[in-house]
Amino acid sequence: xxxxxxxxxxxxxxxxxxxxxxxxxxxxxxxxxxxxxxxxxxxxxxxxxxxxxxxxxxxxxxxxxxxxxxxxxxxxxxxxxxxxxxxxxxxxxxxxxxxxxxxxxxxxxxxxxxxxxxxxxxxxxxxxxxxxxxxxxxxxxxxxxxxxxxxxxxxxxxxxxxxxxxxxxxxxxxxxxxxxxxxxxxxxxxxxxxxxxxxxxxxxxxxxxxxxxxxxxxxxxxxxxxxxxxxxxxxxxxxxxxxxxxxxxxxxxxxxxxxxxxxxxxxxxxxxxxxxxxxxxxxxxxxxxxxxxxxxxxxxxxxxxxxxxxxxxxxxxxxxxxxxxxxxxxxxxxxxxxxxxxxxxxxxxxxxxxxxxxxxxxxxxxxxxxxxxxxxxxxxxxxxxxxxxxxxxxxxxxxxxxxxxxxxxxxxxxxxxxxxxxxxxxxxxxxxxxxxxxxxxxxxxxxxxxxxxxxxxxxxxxxxxxxxxxxxxxxx
Amino acid sequence: xxxxxxxxxxxxxxxxxxxxxxxxxxxxxxxxxxxxxxxxxxxxxxxxxxxxxxxxxxxxxxxxxxxxxxxxxxxxxxxxxxxxxxxxxxxxxxxxxxxxxxxxxxxxxxxxxxxxxxxxxxxxxxxxxxxxxxxxxxxxxxxxxxxxxxxxxxxxxxxxxxxxxxxxxxxxxxxxxxxxxxxxxxxxxxxxxxxxxxxxxxxxxxxxxxxxxxxxxxxxxxxxxxxxxxxxxxxxxxxxxxxxxxxxxxxxxxxxxxxxxxxxxxxxxxxxxxxxxxxxxxxxxxxxxxxxxxxxxxxxxxxxxxxxxxxxxxxxxxxxxxxxxxxxxxxxxxxxxxxxxxxxxxxxxxxxxxxxxxxxxxxxxxxxxxxxxxxxxxxxxxxxxxxxxxxxxxxxxxxxxxxxxxxxxxxxxxxxxxxxxxxxxxxxxxxxxxxxxxxxxxxxxxxxxxxxxxxxxxxxxxxxxxxxxxxxxxxx
Numbered sequence: 029x030x031x032x033x034x035x036x037x038x039x040x041x042x043x044x045x046x047x048x049x050x051x052x053x054x055x056x057x058x059x060x061x062x063x064x065x066x067x068x069x070x071x072x073x074x075x076x077x078x079x080x081x082x083x084x085x086x087x088x089x090x091x092x093x094x095x096x097x098x099x100x101x102x103x104x105x106x107x108x109x110x111x112x113x114x115x116x117x118x119x120x121x122x123x124x125x126x127x128x129x130x131x132x133x134x135x136x137x138x139x140x141x142x143x144x145x146x147x148x149x150x151x152x153x154x155x156x157x158x159x160x161x162x163x164x165x166x167x168x169x170x171x172x173x174x175x176x177x178x179x180x181x182x183x184x185x186x187x188x189x190x191x192x193x194x195x196x197x198x199x200x201x202x203x204x205x206x207x208x209x210x211x212x213x214x215x216x217x218x219x220x221x222x223x224x225x226x227x228x229x230x231x232x233x234x235x236x237x238x239x240x241x242x243x244x245x246x247x248x249x250x251x252x253x254x255x256x257x258x259x260x261x262x263x264x265x266x267x268x269x270x271x272x273x274x275x276x277x278x279x280x281x282x283x284x285x286x287x288x289x290x291x292x293x294x295x296x297x298x299x300x301x302x303x304x305x306x307x308x309x310x311x312x313x314x315x316x317x318x319x320x321x322x323x324x325x326x327x328x329x330x331x332x333x334x335x336x337x338x339x340x341x342x343x344x345x346x347x348x349x350x351x352x353x354x355x356x357x358x359x360x361x362x363x364x365x366x367x368x369x370x371x372x373x374x375x376x377x378x379x380x381x382x383x384x385x386x387x388x389x390x391x392x393x394x395x396x397x398x399x400x401x402x403x404x405x406x407x408x409x410x411x412x413x414x415x416x417x418x419x420x421x422x423x424x425x426x427x428x429x430x431x432x433x434x435x436x437x438x439x440x441x442x443x444x445x446x447x448x449x450x451x452x453x454x455x456x457x458x459x460x461x462x463x464x465x466x467x468x469x470x471x472x473x474x475x476x477x478x479x480x481x482x483x484x485x486x487x488x489x490x491x492x493x494x495x496x497x498x499x500x501x502x503x504x
Numbered sequence: 505x506x507x508x509x510x511x512x513x514x515x516x517x518x519x520x521x522x523x524x525x526x527x528x529x530x531x532x533x534x535x536x537x538x539x540x541x542x543x544x545x546x547x548x549x550x551x552x553x554x555x556x557x558x559x560x561x562x563x564x565x566x567x568x569x570x571x572x573x574x575x576x577x578x579x580x581x582x583x584x585x586x587x588x589x590x591x592x593x594x595x596x597x598x599x600x601x602x603x604x605x606x607x608x609x610x611x612x613x614x615x616x617x618x619x620x621x622x623x624x625x626x627x628x629x630x631x632x633x634x635x636x637x638x639x640x641x642x643x644x645x646x647x648x649x650x651x652x653x654x655x656x657x658x659x660x661x662x663x664x665x666x667x668x669x670x671x672x673x674x675x676x677x678x679x680x681x682x683x684x685x686x687x688x689x690x691x692x693x694x695x696x697x698x699x700x701x702x703x704x705x706x707x708x709x710x711x712x713x714x715x716x717x718x719x720x721x722x723x724x725x726x727x728x729x730x731x732x733x734x735x736x737x738x739x740x741x742x743x744x745x746x747x748x749x750x751x752x753x754x755x756x757x758x759x760x761x762x763x764x765x766x767x768x769x770x771x772x773x774x775x776x777x778x779x780x781x782x783x784x785x786x787x788x789x790x791x792x793x794x795x796x797x798x799x800x801x802x803x804x805x806x807x808x809x810x811x812x813x814x815x816x817x818x819x820x821x822x823x824x825x826x827x828x829x830x831x832x833x834x835x836x837x838x839x840x841x842x843x844x845x846x847x848x849x850x851x852x853x854x855x856x857x858x859x860x861x862x863x864x865x866x867x868x869x870x871x872x873x874x875x876x877x878x879x880x881x882x883x884x885x886x887x888x889x890x891x892x893x894x895x896x897x898x899x900x901x902x903x904x905x906x907x908x909x910x911x912x913x914x915x916x917x918x919x920x921x922x923x924x925x926x927x928x929x930x931x932x933x934x935x936x937x938x939x940x941x942x943x944x945x946x947x948x949x950x951x952x953x954x955x956x957x958x959x960x961x962x963x964x965x966x967x968x969x970x971x972x973x974x975x976x977x978x979x980x
Contacts, residue, residue, distance in 0.1 A: 123836045126649070126843070133645055149644060157637040157848070161630065168625060169609055170817045173602070203679055203842035210841050236840050341646045342847035360599045364712050365686050365841065366679035367602070371818035372633070373846045 113246035122235035175201025179378035191320030205334035228459030246461035253285035277310035282421025403478035411489030425474030509548035589722035598711035651677025655854035667796030704935030722937035729761035753786035758897025879954035887965030901950030
């Protein structure tokens, strides 16, 4: 009998009916409802615990383990069809998007499925901040343009853990990753140059590229990453000056490329002598170790990282790992932009890393995010159109939903109705060069509780069903 | 008799033999040495106190008042001869200069007459920092690109006190004034454009302009400010795209222009439709109220300010007052450079201003700096070549020494020997476009104690006398 109970619960978990973090019935209530001895239920729970599917919490009962295997039902069938985009025109909406987003933060009552950073304050960060603030004699001076030595040392240690060896001498602290990206782009690009980006990609990158008056090649992302066959074609035909890529937990799709994909990308870039700018700001949020960064395969890669997605965006602490031969010239550009980034935020992050808080914080964050991701996948299965497709990221804070083509004409209306219903999400069109792509939205699971996420996804599902109901023609 | 004593002491003070902050002899000792009654000395001291030349400090005795009129002996005979510089070539040494300067800070034992900010920590800043750090729930988010509303409100209130009315809506917080300058220059200038600067000027500005590949017109500074006749000629002949000026406590000369000079400059700029970028980072350090900023005479002026010179450079909090019609476009450029400046330093400065600490801090700082300035003027009179000339700034932290032409060939040797003797100062050549100007150095009195300043100036005087002694030929 206890094996039957075990099997039934195991099925509920692997099918996704019970998701990580859900509480199991108490031993007494399950025994009563099944009309069995309490010891029988306890035996079943012990088996589930031993299998890693269930955790007992002292005094609270039994819960589905946060790291239990992902239910087989929560699969990704993401497989969009799209063309390469060549973009020479102006009109990035990033500025308007960012401004509206920040304004919305100041208002209450929104379900925020747009925000790409976790909103709760990391444990101990306030305490570390007050402690560092008390030491600010040393934070008084003009300081090195490349940033505090202690912070760079800590970043180098962190990078070793994700498979990237960089000397602190080749690290440059920046005011968020945005400054890192902006510096590298300005360093390489002249107006009229061609640049490769993934399509879709980070909308802020499109805005910087537009400001620099460069021309964009948007290479489609499929489920495995940037389409390398198309990349090879366009490297050959357009001789771009830079490849911009987000290999781990790609924004906005959440896709992490494989080691072989990374190796092939590096080979292509080397063959065409095209520099790579690797944006890896979500690295720390990958559930299992991700393949090593592109930069670990080729020291000539420019690598941008950040603490905005893991600690606090308001600290504005990011960094670049710079190929040694380019370091002095890029450092001069940083100096001439703002001399150096503010010292206090650097010291806070340095101390948070040095004391081991950051490592523990990332562990907690990853566990929480996996649990949230599964809750969102569950909600999508329940409330979204049956013919929608989505990615299943191995971590991070958002996923990407590909909507059927019947939504092409109604996306603006969907967004407006969502805002009216106090649900925020990121419009997919922002992420496509020239806004040319299939109908899609980015949904964040980093911010709201599973309950509110479900409420938000349900609300969106309703709006989608109302504005473009599935055809009732069986032949459609 | 007491009037004789009064007259004698007054002469010592106005001649500069006694400088502000100096202690007067005790009543008893002066009475003994002059063989008079103590009451006689007391009467003399009372007269000096009533005249504002002397202050009694409870239990410590009598001191030359910190704000006593400047001794007539400490005059400026600054009046250089120089040509307009037209600069199209490359090679700004700012990057090397800044790096060496920061490295020297990490070493002990230097007398630093280079540093252009006061090194002691402002009263209560640590406390304010810890308090703000404890509130950092609200500092968590991505925030407005233009900066925290509370800080912008406080800056607007401060600006009203110096005669400039600006709406907080037209203020943009930047990462130090360097980012403000850099943003405005990038906004206006294309490679090849002509730009007017004062000659000498802020060396960092020359470096940014060089990076932007623009061409520079260096208009000579005389004792009253930029030579406006020459400016008019070059506005007409070269049609520059921007005028960069530091009207108050000009860097590096310390000169503050008069209201009529400001009005004439504005008229010229308006006539030639040339925008003005006003750099006013030293404004808060002017001993008496300075004439109102250029921007108060013409709302189209771009105005850059900073808290680096008055609070802490490491906070990197500056701002731009932007003409309303340019605000949205410039804000987008800020956003694409780093989204926004870090929140915590902004909140600290905002709180320091809101609590009134900043106003009191500036008062103390100005008093201290005036006293330090006089000590440096005294030391220059004593130790520098008789034919050297210097400016006498109405505040701020540095003055400018024009050396006789016989030093033209030995300035590099002077600097090297000074560094060997552990004395830092700013080489004047850094501040001239194309390094074309008369022999000069900038000396800071913001950093070291009067004793160390005297030691440093004496050391420099020795080096100068050794490397280029005055000619012994009476006809020379």
